[in-house]
Amino acid sequence: MARNVIRLHQVNKSYLMADEMFYALRNIDLCIAENDYVAIIGPSGSGKSTLMNVLGCLDTPTSGQYQLGEHDVATLNETELAELRNEAVGFIFQSFNLLPRATVLANVMQPLVYRLMPNKTRQAMALEALQRVGLADKTGHLPNQLSGGQRQRVAIARALVTRPRILLGDEPTGNLDSKTTKDIMALFDQLHQEGHTIILVTHEQDIAEHCQRVIRLVDGQVAEDIRNNQGAQLHV
Amino acid sequence: MxxxxxxxxxxxxxxxxxxxxxxLRSALTTLGIIIGVAAVITVVAIMQGLSHSITSQLDDLGSDMVTLRAYTPTNQQMLGQFNRLHHDDFLTLKSRVSQVEDMTATMQAFSMGSQVHYGRNSAQTQIIGTDSSYQNVVRVYPELGRFLSSSDDDRRRRVAFIGSSLIQKLDLPDNPVGEFINLSGDWFRIIGVAESRGSLFGFDQDNYIIAPFSTIRALNGERAARNIDILFRPAAGANPEQVQQQMRSILRQRHKLAPDDPDPFEFISAERMIDQFNSITRSITLVAGGVVSISLLVGGIGVMNIMLxxxxxxxxxxxxxxxxxxxxxxxxxxxxxEALVLSLFGGIIGLALGAGIASFIGLMLPAMPEALVPLWAILLSIGFTTMIGVVFGLAPAIKASRLNPIDALRYE
Known part of the structure; x- marks a missing residue:
């Protein structure tokens, strides 16, 4: 059994909305092992996004413990959270979230700006990541000169460049057509085979079918957590 | 670290x-600061240039020449009473004060107006009556001909020593010595033309006629003959303060003043004029600086606004x-x-622009001396714009740093 990279224990997240407490996550217990390939599914309002934000260290739980690698995330301050995101998390967003005025190469180098290293090293690492996603010939392009699929590949390269502990995809194919979706999912499958830990938040069934493990959230609780061997049919 | x-x-x-x-937006953001700094530098450069040039011109005039003239306080002037210095005062001082290199009396030719005619041409000028010592005290030298001699004064000759710009104004021959000019009906023979002195504050300094004191006094008649100015130069090595003090007590005695009466005369030295002038330029610089600081403040608020x-x-x-x-x-x-660089950028551009405008003004107006941008103005404007960048950049920077990443990512 592989080591757990993520461990959530009794995690709650609540917000005060219009004088009323809204419980987005309730007593979540969850472990994700290294090189796991996980889909988090559920209807909208089920707490998927909140869970994603907590896992990505963009947000801290109201109560409970979250262990990412050797870090106890719940105790970290803003600065330490930022440093941990840079070190351990690779984000891939639905709307790509590339910096519009920066070239492809600069976009991929961006996370390395927050690390102390020579610019040459940054460039070399970014080029390597771009080669990995098959876009080494587009380094000088601006994001708006690329297709949606290419943009998402740039975003994946940007997530890979820091060699993070986990790759977090938030509806990574939500803005893509079906052919491009297939390409991107094939890329995720490959990355998984190469040893990356991948967590995808999605509401699309065929995306979830790529994953080894599907966690279904309902009303902020884990309703279902199943191993999904050989693409079994799922009820989303 | x-x-x-x-x-x-x-x-x-x-x-x-x-x-x-x-x-483009960066340039517009910093425009307020550019204009503010350019305005400061222009004003300071022009004032400094002016001050520098006037100080050196006043130095040329001879910083040790002192003018002694009648002084009437304003409230007394309103009553129509004017204090005067008399020719006898001059004679007494001349005979009793020894620590003086030379001393001369001058009198304005009031009764003759200030019109001078030559042929069909006429000009406005200043007519001064004085003696041969004037040349030594004021340091005015003939370019052509000669200055007044003591016999001109003794014999009340109708002769005139003229400033160089009158040649052109009256269309006199290139060498006008020996020509006759007419001062309200009386003919004067030109005996000399002075070396040109150029202009000061934009005023022509070469438009004057100097005639013998006794001649002018006779022509003035009794009506306005009394008031004179006394010009003197303290002897080398003498203490100017002591010389003035000695003159003061002699004059107070002659005018039979009580101990607590104010002096009905005043001493004006080039040094004092320089001091006065410098205090004027200082206050103009300060006021302009204050006005412009406000515009810089507005520029800073502009930077903050755009940064927000x-x-x-x-x-x-x-x-x-x-x-x-x-x-x-x-x-x-x-x-x-970013805010710092923007405002510093504006400061540097404004600095260059201001220096450019000031030297352009210096070139366009002939009377204007060359502009000077002092080092303190450069350092001050750079320092000030840096401060503006930090002060007004802080609020937007704090706002940016405190943004919640989740909300910020969702922001459309």
Whole structure:
């Protein structure tokens, strides 16, 4: 059994909305092992996004413990959270979230700006990541000169460049057509085979079918957590 | 410490990239500061140039020449009473004060007006009656012919020593010595032309006629003959204060003043004029500086305003880099540097622009001396714009650094 990279224990997240407490996550217990390939599914309002934000260290739980690698995330301050995101998390967003005025190469180098290293090293690492996603010939392009699929590949390269502990995809194919979706999912499958830990938040069934493990959230609780061997049919 | 250095370096790079990406907006943002600094530098440069040139011109006049003239307080003037210095005062001082290199009396030719005629031409000028000592005290030298001699004064000759610009004004021959000019009906023979003195404060200094004191006094008649000015130069090595003090007590005695009466005369030295002038330029510089500081303040608020808009506009971008691991300190530094660079940029452009405008004005107006940008003005405007950048950049930078990454990422 592989080591757990993520461990959530009794995690709650609540917000005060219009004088009323809204419980987005309730007593979540969850472990994700290294090189796991996980889909988090559920209807909208089920707490998927909140869970994603907590896992990505963009947000801290109201109560409970979250262990990412050797870090106890719940105790970290803003600065330490930022440093941990840079070190351990690779984000891939639905709307790509590339910096519009920066070239492809600069976009991929961006996370390395927050690390102390020579610019040459940054460039070399970014080029390597771009080669990995098959876009080494587009380094000088601006994001708006690329297709949606290419943009998402740039975003994946940007997530890979820091060699993070986990790759977090938030509806990574939500803005893509079906052919491009297939390409991107094939890329995720490959990355998984190469040893990356991948967590995808999605509401699309065929995306979830790529994953080894599907966690279904309902009303902020884990309703279902199943191993999904050989693409079994799922009820989303 | 090392982290801060790294963040400063990367933050500066990011700030420059962002300024370059919004070149036009950056230029407009900093416009207020450019105009403010340019205005300060223009005013300061012109005032400094003026002050420098006037000080040196007054120095040329001879900083040790002192004018003694009648002084009437304003409240007494309103009653129509005027204090006067008499020719007898001059004679007494001349005979009793020894510590003086030379001394002369001058009298304005009031009764003759200031019209001078030559042939069909006429000109407005200043007519002064004085003696041969004037040449030594005021240091005026003939370019052509000669200055007044003591026999001119003794014999009340109708002769005139003229300033060089009258040649052109009256269309006199190139060498006018021996020509006759008419001063309200009386003919004067030109005996000499003075070396040109140029202009001071834009006033022609070569438009005057000097005639013998006794001649002018006779022509003035009794009506306005009394008031004179006394010009003198303290002897080399003498203490000017002591000389003035001695003259003061002699004059007070002659005018039979009580101990607590004010002096009905005053001493004016070039040094005092320089002091007065400098205090005037200082206050003009200060007032202009104050007005312009307000415009710089407005410029700073402009920078803050645009930076706040820019933070809002770049909310999503800030969210992205926060997700990628930018710390709040890093964002703070980046926006602070951006504001700093913008306002410093404005300061430097304004500096160049102001210096350019000032020297342009100096070139366009012939009476205007060359503009001078003193080092303190450069340092002050750079320092001030740096301060504005930090002070007005802080609020937007703090706003940017405190953005919640989740909300910022969702911002459309």
């Amino acid at each position: 090392f982290k801060l250095l790294h963040a400063s370096f990367e933050g500066t790079k990011a700030a420059f990239a962002s300024i370059r990406a919004h070149a 808009v820019s933070v809002t506009e770049r909310t999503r971008e800030i969210g992205i880099v926060k997700a990628l691991g930018a710390t709040p300190q890093f964002i703070l530094l980046q926006f602070l540097v």
